[in-house]
Amino acid sequence: MKHLLSINDLSVDDIETIFTTAAEMHDVQRREVKKLPALRGRTVINLFFEDSTRTRSSFEIAGKWLSADTINITGKGSSTSKGESLRDTVLTVCAMGVDALVMRHHASGSAQQVSEWVDAVVINAGDGTHEHPTQALLDAYALQQRLGSLEGRRIAVVGDLTHSRVFRSNVLCLTKLGADVTVVAPPTLMPSGVEAWSKSAGFATSYDLDQVLPTADAVMMLRVQRERMNGAFFPTAREYTVRYGLTRDRLAALKPDTPILHPGPMNRGLEIAADAADAAQSLVLDQVSAGVAVRMSVLYHLLAGEESA
Amino acid sequence: MPAHQPDPDATTHDPGSIDPGHVVLDARDISRALTRISHEILERNKGPEDLVLLGLHTRGVPLARRIGERITSVEGAPVAVGSLDVTMYRDDLRSHPARGPQKTVVPPAGIDGRTVVLVDDVLFSGRTIRAALDALNDLGRPSAVRLAVLVDRGHRELPIRADHVGKNLPSARSERVSVRLEEIDGHDDVRISQMGDHA
Numbered sequence: 121m122k123h124l125l126s127i128n129d130l131s132v133d134d135i136e137t138i139f140t141t142a143a144e145m146h147d148v149q150r151r152e153v154k155k156l157p158a159l160r161g162r163t164v165i166n167l168f169f170e171d172s173t174r175t176r177s178s179f180e181i182a183g184k185w186l187s188a189d190t191i192n193i194t195g196k197g198s199s200t201s202k203g204e205s206l207r208d209t210v211l212t213v214c215a216m217g218v219d220a221l222v223m224r225h226h227a228s229g230s231a232q233q234v235s236e237w238v239d240a241v242v243i244n245a246g247d248g249t250h251e252h253p254t255q256a257l258l259d260a261y262a263l264q265q266r267l268g269s270l271e272g273r274r275i276a277v278v279g280d281l282t283h284s285r286v287f288r289s290n291v292l293c294l295t296k297l298g299a300d301v302t303v304v305a306p307p308t309l310m311p312s313g314v315e316a317w318s319k320s321a322g323f324a325t326s327y328d329l330d331q332v333l334p335t336a337d338a339v340m341m342l343r344v345q346r347e348r349m350n351g352a353f354f355p356t357a358r359e360y361t362v363r364y365g366l367t368r369d370r371l372a373a374l375k376p377d378t379p380i381l382h383p384g385p386m387n388r389g390l391e392i393a394a395d396a397a398d399a400a401q402s403l404v405l406d407q408v409s410a411g412v413a414v415r416m417s418v419l420y421h422l423l424a425g426e427e428s429a
Numbered sequence: 430m431p432a433h434q435p436d437p438d439a440t441t442h443d444p445g446s447i448d449p450g451h452v453v454l455d456a457r458d459i460s461r462a463l464t465r466i467s468h469e470i471l472e473r474n475k476g477p478e479d480l481v482l483l484g485l486h487t488r489g490v491p492l493a494r495r496i497g498e499r500i501t502s503v504e505g506a507p508v509a510v511g512s513l514d515v516t517m518y519r520d521d522l523r524s525h526p527a528r529g530p531q532k533t534v535v536p537p538a539g540i541d542g543r544t545v546v547l548v549d550d551v552l553f554s555g556r557t558i559r560a561a562l563d564a565l566n567d568l569g570r571p572s573a574v575r576l577a578v579l580v581d582r583g584h585r586e587l588p589i590r591a592d593h594v595g596k597n598l599p600s601a602r603s604e605r606v607s608v609r610l611e612e613i614d615g616h617d618d619v620r621i622s623q624m625g626d627h628a
Contacts, residue, residue: 141529144514153567158517186517420517425527 123235123242124418127253127292135297139261141417142410148185149413158424159188162219167210168245169195169225174384174408175245175255179222182415188219188423206230207237214238220423223247228285241422249283249348254415255383256289260297262403262410263338266379271298276332278304278364279342279391282311282353286383287342295322302336304329306364308353329364333373340381341366341392357390366396379403450605450622454596459579459617462595463492466577467499469593470546473575477504479543481571483513485561486531491612492579493548509536513547518560535568545571546593550608552578555589580619582606 121129130138148154164183166176176192183190193213195201200209210221220241223231228248235242246252264270275294281287281303294301301323303314310325311317318325326332333339344360354360361367366380371393374380380392380402388394397404454462474480477500484493490512497510514531516522547561558576565574577593582600598621600606605624611617 137529144530144532147533151568155567156517157563158522421527421529423527424517424522425525 122422123231123244124253124422125231125235125242125244126251127256127289127296129253130296132296135257135260135293138257138414138417138421139264141420142261142413145185145413145416145420146410148416149409154185155187156185157187158420159183159186162188162423163217164188164190164220164222164419164423165213165218166190166192166222166245167213167224168192169200169206169223170246172224172245174411175224175252178408178411179243179245179254179415179419182412182419185412186416186419188419206234210234210238214240220419243418243422246285248285249288250285251289251292252285253289253293254411254418255286256293257418258407258411258414259286259290259340259381259383260293261414262407263379263381264297265406265410266403267337269298270294272300273337274300274302274335275338275340276302276304276329276336277340277342278329278332278366280309280344280353281305281314281342282309283345283348284342290340291321291323300324302326302332304332304364306354306360329370330373333370334375336374336378338379338381339366339374340383341386341396342383343385344387344391361390365390366392368393368395371396371399374401377401381407383407450607450620452618453598453621454580454619456611456617459595459619462579463495464499466593466595467496467503470496470575470577471500471503473592474544477501477506477508479572481509481511481536481540481543481545483511483535483540483545483547483561483565485547485549485557486512486514486516488550488608488610488613489548491610492550493546494612496546496548496577509538509543511535513561513564515557515560515564518563520556520560533564533568540565540569540571542570542572544573544575546575546577548577550579550610551606552576552581552589552591552594553584553606555585555587558589559587579608580606 166179168176180190218240222243222245224246226248228250231242231244231247244251244253267273277287291301304326314325378401380396382392382404386392386397482493482497484490493510497508500508511534512532514533516528516530575592578591579595580598581591581594582598584602603624605622607620609618
């Protein structure tokens with residue numbers, strides 16, 4: 121495989137290989153000298169047309185710890201704001217001699233499109249409402265570190281599913297690893313066509329969070345993406361919290377030690393209460409540190425081997 | 430992407446496909462060589478103090494463990510044994526499909542100021558040891574680094590030599606030296622054979 125555009129590009133074996141390498145990278149994170157020479161002389165460009173804190177810095181750290189040269193280009197302040205097309209921007213960047221392009225763009229399918237234009241390795245760091253594969257990998261990795269095998273584990277994915285690329289990648293990844301996934305959202309935030317997809321992919325849907333939580337082995341709360349909502353998807357934020365937020369009461373309804381995940385950034389008080397976000401069973405910060413290890417592993421496997429690998 | 434690649438250091442093969450060669454060290458020879466190496470290490474280090482044995486993947490790891498057991502039984506005190514993966518430090522990373530790294534286990538006390546003995550099965554070009562020295566550099570600053578190998582087959586490509594050698598085995602480049610160990614391959618022996626078509 122040359123690029124990482126979708127979880128669908130990966131077999132279960134590929135995912136396990138990425139996780140095994142990530143575990144070694146995790147050990148490197150605890151060392152005093154956090155540096156491996158594997159990607160010396162390789163150049164990785166983070167091309168971000170959307171805001172990001174953790175994904176971009178995590179890819180940047182991952183590249184640096186593998187000794188690659190990493191450069192960040194953001195949509196704001198680049199020639200894009202002067203009207204340059206996406207194609208011209210990526211061709212320009214690649215003409216400088218780039219080995220990998222880590223890309224985030226607001227158009228679904230943009231990473232796939234760019235991979236057809238350039239010779240560099242393309243890693244999708246979020247394309248519109250389509251996919252965010254490394255986020256799903258790191259979530260599954262962090263969960264696996266806590267729970268062991270995900271086979272048969274009941275995992276609830278809750279929140280704004282319509283606008284969530286994290287949801288799409290996560291459902292693909294978790295079901296591939298054998299987890300029993302239930303997605304929960306208000307009807308207005310349940311993507312259209314989810315019934316057909318849930319049947320073919322093998323996950324369940326629900327509108328009732330309180331019914332799903334007591335049996336869940338892990339809960340993943342997704343962010344309410346207000347920046348993508350032009351219309352009103354729910355009457356008030358308060359009503360969303362009452363029906364779909366991980367409140368203090370719902371935290372108490374969980375089985376003890378049930379891991380809580382959130383890909384960040386969190387809207388505290390909206391989809392997740394501070395008590396839940398900061399609870400001992402919260403994996404939020406583990407997800408961030410797993411993110412660096414998993415991205416190191418992905419960069420390593422895509423870039424370290426022979427050119428034609 | 431990360432296809433499951435055969436270990437390039439793997440030294441066992443389908444017996445039908447290549448010349449089985451002849452045995453140059455049997456299990457008892459290997460045992461005697463390891464016992465001698467253990468004593469040499471102790472003598473050189475003037476005891477087991479501050480000694481760290483690091484086995485190089487794949488077959489250096491059980492060898493380091495065996496030497497550790499021998500030193501422990503002679504001195505009565507346990508000696509620190511770990512493993513070192515040098516995949517990320519190899520100079521031929523670009524010429525093979527990417528391989529996943531294996532476990533690096535450094536004793537909790539670290540390697541700073543201690544004597545590290547690298548343990549490997551076969552010393553050949555010296556490139557693995559070069560990579561191991563780089564890897565050590567990122568882990569700490571040992572007071573000394575020494576090298577123990579079961580077989581030295583010559584053909585060095587770098588200025589590297591072993592301090593403790595089980596057997597010097599003059600060989601042609603066209604020959605294959607394969608070490609098999611109980612822990613990995615089910616039994617102990619060292620064979621030399623003509624390189625097959627799969628080399």
